[in-house]
Amino acid sequence: xxxxxxxxxxxxxxxxxxxxxxxxxxxASLAYLIIFGLLYGPHIVKNVPIVIYDEDQTKLxxxxxxxxxxxxxxxxxxxxxxxxxxxxxxxxxTAYAAxxxxxxxxxxxxxxxxxxxxxxxxGINLVITNTITTTAQEILGAFNQQVSAKxxxxxxxxxxxxxxxxxxxxxxxxVLNNPTLSYLNFFVIGLAMAAxxxxxxxxxxASIISEYQxxxxxxxxxxxxxxxxxxxxxxxFATISFFxxxxxxxxxxxxxxxxxxxxxxxxxxxxxxxxIGFSSVVASFCDSEITYTKLSLTYSIPAFTLSGYIxxxxxxxxxxxxxxxxxxxxxLSDALRDILLTGQSPLLYRNIMVLVxxxxxxxxxxxxxYAKRRHKLTNNQAATITx
Amino acid sequence: xxxxxxxxxxxxxxxxGAPLLILFGIPILYTVLFGFLYSANSVKNIPLVIFDQxxTSTxxxxxxxxxxxxxxxxxxxVNSEPDLKETMNKNNAMAALVIPxxxxxxxxxxxxxxxxxxxxxxxxxxxxxxxxxxxxxxxTYAAAVGQKLVEGINQPPTQAxxxxxxxxxxxxxxxxxxxxxxxxxLSGLTVNGIQLAIFMVxxxxxxxxxxxxxxxxxxxxxxxxxxxxxxxxxxxxLSYLVCIGILVSLFGTPLRGSVLQLLLIGSAFNxxxxxxxxxxxxxxxxxxxxxxxxxxxxxxxxxxSGYSWPQFAMNSFGKAYAAILxxxxxxxxIRDILLAAYAPGLLNNTLILIAFGGVFCVLSIAVFxxxxxxxxxxxxxxxx
Numbered sequence: 038x039x040x041x042x043x044x045x046x047x048x049x050x051x052x053x054x055x056x057x058x059x060x061x062x063x064x065a066s067l068a069y070l071i072i073f074g075l076l077y078g079p080h081i082v083k084n085v086p087i088v089i090y091d092e093d094q095t096k097l098x099x100x101x102x103x104x105x106x107x108x109x110x111x112x113x114x115x116x117x118x119x120x121x122x123x124x125x126x127x128x129x130x131t132a133y134a135a136x137x138x139x140x141x142x143x144x145x146x147x148x149x150x151x152x153x154x155x156x157x158x159x160g161i162n163l164v165i166t167n168t169i170t171t172t173a174q175e176i177l178g179a180f181n182q183q184v185s186a187k188x189x190x191x192x193x194x195x196x197x198x199x200x201x202x203x204x205x206x207x208x209x210x211x212v213l214n215n216p217t218l219s220y221l222n223f224f225v226i227g228l229a230m231a232a233x234x235x236x237x238x239x240x241x242x243a244s245i246i247s248e249y250q251x252x253x254x255x256x257x258x259x260x261x262x263x264x265x266x267x268x269x270x271x272x273x274f275a276t277i278s279f280f281x282x283x284x285x286x287x288x289x290x291x292x293x294x295x296x297x298x299x300x301x302x303x304x305x306x307x308x309x310x311x312x313i314g315f316s317s318v319v320a321s322f323c324d325s326e327i328t329y330t331k332l333s334l335t336y337s338i339p340a341f342t343l344s345g346y347i348x349x350x351x352x353x354x355x356x357x358x359x360x361x362x363x364x365x366x367x368x369l370s371d372a373l374r375d376i377l378l379t380g381q382s383p384l385l386y387r388n389i390m391v392l393v394x395x396x397x398x399x400x401x402x403x404x405x406x407y408a409k410r411r412h413k414l415t416n417n418q419a420a421t422i423t424x
Numbered sequence: 425x426x427x428x429x430x431x432x433x434x435x436x437x438x439x440x441g442a443p444l445l446i447l448f449g450i451p452i453l454y455t456v457l458f459g460f461l462y463s464a465n466s467v468k469n470i471p472l473v474i475f476d477q478x479x480t481s482t483x484x485x486x487x488x489x490x491x492x493x494x495x496x497x498x499x500x501x502v503n504s505e506p507d508l509k510e511t512m513n514k515n516n517a518m519a520a521l522v523i524p525x526x527x528x529x530x531x532x533x534x535x536x537x538x539x540x541x542x543x544x545x546x547x548x549x550x551x552x553x554x555x556x557x558x559x560x561x562x563x564t565y566a567a568a569v570g571q572k573l574v575e576g577i578n579q580p581p582t583q584a585x586x587x588x589x590x591x592x593x594x595x596x597x598x599x600x601x602x603x604x605x606x607x608x609x610l611s612g613l614t615v616n617g618i619q620l621a622i623f624m625v626x627x628x629x630x631x632x633x634x635x636x637x638x639x640x641x642x643x644x645x646x647x648x649x650x651x652x653x654x655x656x657x658x659x660x661x662l663s664y665l666v667c668i669g670i671l672v673s674l675f676g677t678p679l680r681g682s683v684l685q686l687l688l689i690g691s692a693f694n695x696x697x698x699x700x701x702x703x704x705x706x707x708x709x710x711x712x713x714x715x716x717x718x719x720x721x722x723x724x725x726x727x728x729s730g731y732s733w734p735q736f737a738m739n740s741f742g743k744a745y746a747a748i749l750x751x752x753x754x755x756x757x758i759r760d761i762l763l764a765a766y767a768p769g770l771l772n773n774t775l776i777l778i779a780f781g782g783v784f785c786v787l788s789i790a791v792f793x794x795x796x797x798x799x800x801x802x803x804x805x806x807x808x
Contacts, residue, residue, distance in 0.1 A: 057713060065720070069724065072720075072724050072745070073727065075741045076727070076738065076741070076742045077733065079739055081737075082733075082734060082737040085736070086736060128768070129768045146591070149586060151585070151589060151591065151592055152590060152591050153594055154593050154594070155593075155594050156594070157598055158596070159598055159599060160597040160598060160603055160607075160608075161599050161759060161760065161763050162731075162734060163608045163609075164732050164733065164734065165734055166597060166600075170597075171552070171555050171559070174563070174593065177593045178563055181590060181591050184590045185587055188587045188590060189587060201534040201535060201536055202534055202570065202574055203570050203573075203587065204566065205534070205566060205573055206531070206539055207536055207537065207539070208538070208562045209538050209540045210541045210543065210555065210558065210559070211540060211541070211542045212542075212545045212555075214544055214546050215546055215548070215551070216545070218548060218552070218555075220548065223546065223548045239716060330712065330719075331715075334620065334719055335453075337723060338613075338620070339453075339457055342458060342613070343457075343461060347547070348462065348605075349467060349550065351471075352469075353464070354461070354463050360457075374546055374547075378546045379513070379546060381513060383513065
């Protein structure tokens with residue numbers, strides 16, 4: 038068989054004999070992209086159910102209640118009239134936070150004491166806790182400024198001067214690259230890439246294992262030729278799949294793409310190379326596709342979690358850091374998100390280099406194993422026939 | 425029946441104990457691996473760059489306030505806008521504090537001055553932290569400065585502080601007071617590992633059964649299904665308890681609720697997942713493709729369950745998808761029992777999971793009998 042015939046044979050397997058393989062390569066990342074694109078469609082956490090226990094019931098306390106009601110981040114689901122009732126809301130998780138305005142709230146402010154508002158937040162789900170504390174802080178900060186300016190005005194200072202005295206420093210926050218703090222932009226592309234990796238694993242694994250099961254078919258061809266011709270179609274398909282996924286992410290889910298297409302191209306082909314190499318080596322050791330699939334599924338969750346995509350590398354313990362460096366996804370996801378959202382990734386060239394070196398090494402190893410195992414298997418079969 | 429159960433128990437030890445290795449190995453591996461990963465508990469030492477254009481003692485005291493916070497680690501002080509940009513672009517810093525020129529003078533003259541915080545929000549883990557902590561630091565600092573200014577218009581210090589910060593906010597975080605990320609996420613990842621392990625074992629259980637149907641023709645479908653389900657289910661409960669033990673003893677996850685409650689919801693969940701796997705095993709023409717195709721459902725389920733992205737923030741697609749996932753009813757309930765000692769949905773969720781498992785059990789029995797009948801009649805036709 039010449040090169041072309043071998044590539045054709047593999048394409049025939051991918052498209053006719055075992056269409057699953059093509060399905061994995063294109064389907065996995067798209068399925069994940071769509072599921073999570075829809076899930077994180079709202080972008081940010083809004084309408085956190087809260088209750089406000091207004092023990093003061095004055096004009097001033099109602100202004101504060103109104104400020105909470107006006108925030109899109111909160112939804113007031115109850116106004117309890119006792120501490121027990123307030124705690125009941127939290128206990129039953131009908132509300133994730135309770136704002137307790139003390140009875141002498143207004144009197145203290147106009148008098149000579151300061152007043153304390155208590156925010157009780159559930160710490161069980163930190164995504165919610167974070168929204169509660171940040172937003173409450175913002176609301177109370179603004180409320181403070183208004184009230185204190187009025188207090189100084191009362192001493193006889195003009196309005197603007199009073200405002201500057203009481204709130205001498207304006208605080209402005211500029212959120213770069215993902216200004217709306219969108220979870221969709223932050224999260225979804227990484228999840229799609231985890232599935233993309235899985236798709237490559239399953240497709241290449243199926244191909245390698247079936248090759249070992251029909252080892253005599255290409256027994257006369259050189260092993261480098263066999264492996265190259267076998268893996269080439271997956272390489273091309275996976276690269277196309279990467280860009281299809283990206284296109285859907287950009288067009289359908291409005292994930293920004295501020296980076297350069299050539300950077301994306303080199304990063305993707307380097308990653309595909311490594312993913313193909315990695316799966317070829319692992320598949321060479323598996324006796325059946327079922328075992329291989331189990332391994333591959335077990336691997337996928339740690340691969341994503343330890344890729345530094347969410348939990349930053351700097352916050353990992355040395356043990357986890359070491360493992361993270363071994364996972365191919367570590368070199369793709371974070372860099373890809375950087376390219377999409379910021380237009381560049383500081384470690385891009387390092388990542389591409391590592392992936393290329395790793396990819397070439399793994400594919401060479403898989404080829405070497407193939408040559409050895411083929412030799413052994415064909416010898417065994419010949420011995421059985423002659424014996 | 426007893427003999428059959430004993431036989432199926434032994435089967436879990438076959439192939440060098442592969443099924444047992446999966447049932448115990450994956451959940452324990454996940455628990456330990458992620459336990460170490462999140463051992464830092466929170467994101468600290470966020471790399472911060474300072475662009476202080478004022479360089480006065482006032483501005484330096486603000487910088488000091490950031491330096492004193494364990495959340496930040498000052499990695500650089502830059503002197504120009506381009507340097508600032510470069511440091512941020514190179515990801516050497518995830519946040520920047522920009523203090524304007526004349527900061528100190530403007531404060532003294534009661535002119536408005538603006539401190540700016542920049543945050544790189546590609547990873548929200550950093551951005552959310554920057555958002556809440558920087559606001560707190562600057563507000564506290566501003567209150568102290570404001571106090572001094574108001575003292576200047578002849579108010580005594582305590583009165584002045586009260587004037588600039590009439591309302592103080594105190595935050596009490598209940599059930600997870602240190603906002604530990606490990607407490608928040610670890611038990612869910614363990615439950616996810618258990619789900620994956622049960623699924624992998626149960627969805628191959630009936631495959632071999634079809635091949636050896638002739639031998640076991642005398643057994644009713646119900647008997648076959650029960651004998652397959654029970655050993656896998658019992659072992660998975662044991663594995664679940666071991667993992668909870670590891671979480672609590674090794675990784676400091678609090679156990680505030682009762683073990684019995686944990687056992688109740690865990691058993692119901694394991695039953696639901698095992699039944700689902702068994703159903704797939706009964707119905708699939710080819711186990712391999714069944715396992716691979718249902719992988720998307722199993723693998724995506726944890727993130728879609730409302731465990732981190734809350735259900736009230738989901739759109740109708742998210743809510744509908746979460747409703748059909750067994751893990752939705754288990755993972756959060758288990759976390760509630762661990763952290764809050766009480767899970768409002770415990771009874772409801774347990775019943776839903778039992779019903780879920782029951783339905784798939786009945787379906788497995790129906791599909792198994794149907795396929796078995798077809799197999800047998802085909803075999804008889806071939807013989808004839």
